[in-house]
Amino acid sequence: MDNSLKYIIYEKKNNIAIITVNRPEVLNAINNQLLSELDYTVNVAEEDDDIRAIIITGSGEKAFMAGGDIAAMKEMSLMEGERFVYAGHTFLNKLENSRKTVIAALNGYTLGGGLEIALACDLRVADENVQLGLPEVTIGLYPGWGGTQRLARLVGTGVAKQLVFTGERITANEAKQLGIVNKVVSSGQVLEESLALANRILKNSPIAVMQAKKAINNGIEISLEKALVLEAEAWLVNFATEDRVEGMRAFVDKEKPNYKGR
Incomplete structure (x- = not known):
């Protein structure tokens, strides 16, 4: 394990890897370094035969991940933007196709790239106070890390178009009704419930x-x-x-x- 990780906390609990995004001062916004560290730690979990499930969550109470780091993205050239979007695709495809069960423990703002990462996970457990959305169109972009594709496959094109075209946020309970999240839990219980879910799965072959x-x-x-x-x-x-x-x-x-x- 690389001890120089700046934005990720990696823990093992028995056969479960917990990957915590730790950049709470900017609501765990995703920049190149954070994305690279996410990719690295998922690789570590993937190559560890003792690990059978991965939980991804965010530090602090305000955000799972509030999307891409807009301040950093604003300064990107077209070539830098190209590298950023394809690096995101590579990581999310790896997450989706992991040999492990991957659970997103959503504990706050789950927006933009944060929601796209959650959509690439197998299961999503949400704190009751979570807000979810793909607000990219409000800043002149649109979802580029699979949001237009994975969301449409999950909930249908009509709902996906409404959420993408408006950029509006929805509550955890609304997301549950739409099938975007699997379970909504009481405030402060999301990691505990995600661990319990992982352990139920780990009882099986x-x-x-x-x-x-x-x-x-x-x-x-x-x-x-x-x-x-x-x-x-x-x-x-x-x-x-x-x-x-x-x-x-x-x-x-x-x-x-x-x-x-x-």
């Missing part, structure tokens, strides 16, 4: 969860007919594992399974 994630992520992009073939093939890969044998044995014997990820 890691290979089965990973194969299910692949089937969902890859299947949504293709026709149902092709997706069902993909699902069956992934199911057969999973059927050949020791974990599948152990899970079924434990069920029949009324015992807790001892999954080993094999």
